[in-house]
Amino acid sequence: MISYLIDIFLIGIGAALINNFVLYYFVGICPFVGVSRKISTAFGMGCAVIFVIAIAAVISWAITTYVLMPGALLSRTVAGLFVPPETAAGIDLTILSYIVYIFAISSSVQFVEMYVRKFFPPLYKALGVYLPLITTNCAILFACLVIMSKITGVDNPADAWDLGRALTLAVGGGIGFTIAIVIMAGIREELDLCDVPKPFKGVAISLIVAGILSLGFMGFTGVDSGLRKAMMPKPEVVAQVQPEAEAGK
């Protein structure tokens, strides 16, 4: 249990700071450059992204686990009605994953927009403008793809990510995106007052600033393995002793 919590914590830290979505994986650069002129709008965009990325992660996790992955429960059962069970068990729908994800994302954005507009008008006022933009935000699709690779790409099924891990990665990534875009907006607000050479005004100087930010975020590399060592000394010792006893038998 403890080791699971540590795992969750480290996934969150990793997605938010160490392998920051914007500054390490370069996803969500378009809004990062486009919507980072004022801190308030940047924060609004960040919140909208966290909101949508969490929903998209849950949907994509469920679809991948129960429908798309080889031998998934739902597709196996449905196919089992028409073909012999051995054939049904080998069914692999991963080729459809990209199409399914992009439609899951765009429809969830639509639903979120409708729901928020109906039930939380103040929230809609704050986030509404950003919601349609999010469909084309690569950060959301990227989170879905990472979750997919952690489910279908592992060697043994026991290591596949559960919903908690998937959700933590997505929310952590969203928070990381918000952190990056808000810092960027803060710098750009100051940058407007500076005498930037004319060819560099606008996007070019923002990119260079982003480079320096990314350099700063590189300092977090390795924090997770350090934290893991600091937090869980016990299990590793036990794991090394036990098999030796087995070998002695």
Added chain:
Amino acid sequence: MKPIQQMEPLSPTAFERLRNNNIIQAWLVLILTLCFGSSLAGIQMTLGPKIEENKLNETLEKIPELILGAEGAQKLTESGEKLDVIPRSFVVDKPGKKAVYNVYEAFDKDKKRLGWVVKTGGQGYADRIELLLGVDPEVKTVSGIFVLEQKETPGLGNKITFEEWRGQFKGKNTETPMGVVKGGKAGAGDINAITGATISSRAVTDIVNMAVADLKGPLTANAEGGK
């Protein structure tokens, strides 16, 4: 991206209603979906096996080198022979969870077991490191390691993939866990750390130690039972 409002039909006849039915309007989407779906199925049929083969080959083609060493593997290819490889998986009970290892068992042409190749991995400095570990049939010495995947710092940590460094593991005794020593003064049972990348070096060594400790029991038991 707001949906454009449909104009109020002037005479809502049955035909008009049919025309404005959502499903009828989406006929193009449905037809395209059918076309694309069938072409995707075609692609999956033709390329799917090839992709699977690529994934498997990535591991399989390293096995001779890991078991026999680079020269041995060279000789093997020259003589045109092949190792018989049987993929197996071992479940090791550990406190709190079960670890599953994919292990490849390699035989020569006389059905003599030459060794095991274990696919394993763990946390490195930057991201997960995936590696292949070759051991002899009795799991007494390491016959080689190969790094399949890593995202360590270029120029420093990524030296774990270089032959000069990973070659150190060859012939190491597995009785005691290997340690990592800085400054190039490693003893017989230790590994020299890469300058500037001690954490990456230690991560790889820990992964190897862990896999050896976990699998020593099951593999030797299996080797004796197999005879």
Added chain:
Amino acid sequence: MADQPTAAERFIQGILPENPVYRQLLGLCPTLAVTNGLKAAITMSAAVLFVLFCANVIVSLIRNLLKPHLRIVIFTLTIATFVTFADRFLAAYVYQMSKVLGPYIPLIIVNCLIICRCEVCASKQGVVTAGADAIGQSLGFCLALCSIAAVRELLGTGMLFDIRVLPVVWPDWVIMVLPPGAFLTFGLLLGLVNWYSDRRAAAAGGK
């Protein structure tokens, strides 16, 4: 509709005057992510060329049947399908490269460049023009990617296409192949392009 650009104009415009990366600032995600080596950059450009060409041609063929409110759905469906094709082809024939590019191939789906070209050009003009536009834009994209990748690979590893170019004494600027190098290189190159085009514009205006 009379003053729609012709096929040749579309082709030429895509390469330099309306370069998708330096001028329209579209598709920045792969521009930064896969430019730490020329090989990766060229593979990425080839994938974009394939997807953009196929999507443009298909959209252009069915442009008269499109309903305005279903337009985006059809674009997305088409693009996602061709991206899946590209992804599988790469995995089958250049497996190592597809591992290097990883999630950035599927991320072509949300690359604004492609949906933008479908919207601006292919949904309004004929097949030939749409095809020419796709090739022109992809060449422009390739040019931009290669310019960044060449700088990064040369300074970061002293190599081009994995072949040693600079003498061995060159101290590799490792930072150039790491994420910060991408931002810095692209920012500086973008500034350079702006400076050059400003000067050209000023010279043309001075005449």
